[in-house]
Amino acid sequence: MRGLLGSLLVWLALPVLTAQADEQLLGYWYLEEGAPGFTIDDVHIGALYADGTILNLSSDGKEVSSYTSAEYSVEGDEITFIYPRGSDEEPERHPYRYELIDSDTLLYTDEAGDYENPEDAKTYYRRLPDNAHLTLALLGLAENGQLEEAELEVDSDFGERSVLVTTEDPFAQFILFSDRRQAFRGQINRNGVPVVSTVSRHLAAFRLGTAYPDEAFDEMIMIMQESIASAQKAAD
Amino acid sequence: MKNFVKFALTTCLAFAAMPVLADERFQGYWYDSTGSEEFDLSEIYLIESLGADGSLRGLDVNVDRANGFSGGHYEVSGDRIIITYPEDEGEFTLTYEFLDENRVVYRNEEEDFQAVFKRLPEDAYLSQALMRLVDTERPLQVSLGENPSIGSIIALVSLDNEEANFEIGMDKAAVYEGEMTQGGDVLLTALHDHLLMIRTNAEYPAEQFSEIVELLRAR
Numbered sequence: 001m002r003g004l005l006g007s008l009l010v011w012l013a014l015p016v017l018t019a020q021a022d023e024q025l026l027g028y029w030y031l032e033e034g035a036p037g038f039t040i041d042d043v044h045i046g047a048l049y050a051d052g053t054i055l056n057l058s059s060d061g062k063e064v065s066s067y068t069s070a071e072y073s074v075e076g077d078e079i080t081f082i083y084p085r086g087s088d089e090e091p092e093r094h095p096y097r098y099e100l101i102d103s104d105t106l107l108y109t110d111e112a113g114d115y116e117n118p119e120d121a122k123t124y125y126r127r128l129p130d131n132a133h134l135t136l137a138l139l140g141l142a143e144n145g146q147l148e149e150a151e152l153e154v155d156s157d158f159g160e161r162s163v164l165v166t167t168e169d170p171f172a173q174f175i176l177f178s179d180r181r182q183a184f185r186g187q188i189n190r191n192g193v194p195v196v197s198t199v200s201r202h203l204a205a206f207r208l209g210t211a212y213p214d215e216a217f218d219e220m221i222m223i224m225q226e227s228i229a230s231a232q233k234a235a236d
Numbered sequence: 237m238k239n240f241v242k243f244a245l246t247t248c249l250a251f252a253a254m255p256v257l258a259d260e261r262f263q264g265y266w267y268d269s270t271g272s273e274e275f276d277l278s279e280i281y282l283i284e285s286l287g288a289d290g291s292l293r294g295l296d297v298n299v300d301r302a303n304g305f306s307g308g309h310y311e312v313s314g315d316r317i318i319i320t321y322p323e324d325e326g327e328f329t330l331t332y333e334f335l336d337e338n339r340v341v342y343r344n345e346e347e348d349f350q351a352v353f354k355r356l357p358e359d360a361y362l363s364q365a366l367m368r369l370v371d372t373e374r375p376l377q378v379s380l381g382e383n384p385s386i387g388s389i390i391a392l393v394s395l396d397n398e399e400a401n402f403e404i405g406m407d408k409a410a411v412y413e414g415e416m417t418q419g420g421d422v423l424l425t426a427l428h429d430h431l432l433m434i435r436t437n438a439e440y441p442a443e444q445f446s447e448i449v450e451l452l453r454a455r
Binding site for chain 2: 158159179181182183184185186187188189190191192195196198204206207208209
């Protein structure tokens with residue numbers, strides 16, 4: 001899984017692509033519903049990778065969960081989402097016409113469906129902003145198979161949002177504090193090992209439980225930092 | 237060294253402010269050891285702060301809650317001490333006897349009362365910190381709990397009748413260091429090796445939090 005992430009970065013960097021063609025499609029897209037502007041409170045994110053895989057991240061304001069449900073392929077201005085079913089069944093295929101309205105807005109139109117109001121056939125996705133550090137961190141953990149559970153709290157003690165993250169290792173829990181208004185800085189060590197770390201200027205991680213292996217926490221911090229940094233790089 | 241400085245300091249204060257108050261041995265923090273021989277914050281129910289000026293302040297402890305009080309006083313005369321608690325909680329005339337400089341027995345033979353007060357150990361870091369807050373005479377409420385991530389014991393502190401505004405965590409087995417800020421304001425800081433201070437409530441003004449950090453850090 002980690003290999004996949006590594007190669008993803010290479011994919012993004014190199015212009016050489018497979019038949020998936022449109023590299024502008026690659027990256028993190030969120031479904032814009034309700035008020036404009038991104039928050040993690042109630043959102044669906046689809047991550048489109050160069051190898052045709054998709055990762056989903058959904059939040060209902062209480063829990064953030066990640067799952068893979070489909071793959072995609074592109075031909076011309078048509079994108080097809082392929083949902084695998086049982087091993088002896090043909091996968092479901094859902095084609096849409098896509099259009100990049102600008103580099104940050106993606107429109108899917110369901111031309112096969114029968115809609116009374118043609119607007120209902122349209123779904124708009126927006127590119128995840130590169131300052132959505134909390135979401136980028138969670139996406140990084142999910143890409144590395146580390147996001148087991150994530151409980152979201154709005155208006156937490158240490159910022160706008162906090163998320164209690166349970167990783168693959170059940171002893172390995174930490175809280176992420178997110179604040180896009182002001183910068184975090186510094187670190188608290190316990191016996192020389194970080195227990196509270198600045199992940200990025202908008203994100204701090206607070207390790208829970210002393211049974212949590214030191215290296216495991218360091219590794220999670222690194223995964224999150226890489227994810228945030230690569231989004232930054234892609235935006236620059 | 238620390239003890240010496242403290243001793244020298246309290247002695248100076250005693251001579252400067254109130255030479256009449258005879259016995260400077262009383263000054264400092266004492267806990268009622270009736271409930272617990274060795275000091276354990278969750279087992280005891282009273283820590284007192286006896287000031288050089290005859291003032292008496294303290295912390296009432298009830299398992300996982302503690303409340304500061306101030307406005308009491310004490311007076312020593314001969315082998316007797318008169319202790320007056322605030323808010324009409326009573327005036328007690330007792331005899332006292334120092335077993336050593338860290339233990340004093342108070343007795344009232346008529347009422348068959350006896351209590352051994354022990355000096356609050358220097359390494360009761362959390363309680364020492366709370367008593368420093370008691371000495372500010374600001375309304376203080378504390379709820380005590382455990383948080384293995386931050387420290388073995390954690391105190392959620394409310395000052396000035398407000399919502400809980402910060403936490404102090406203690407872990408005697410660990411050494412803490414470092415500081416984390418948010419928008420330049422301190423969010424978490426190692427007070428010293430074994431205490432961590434956390435501005436739990438983001439609404440709590442950073443300047444007030446910093447003042448308290450300075451107060452608790454000062455030796």
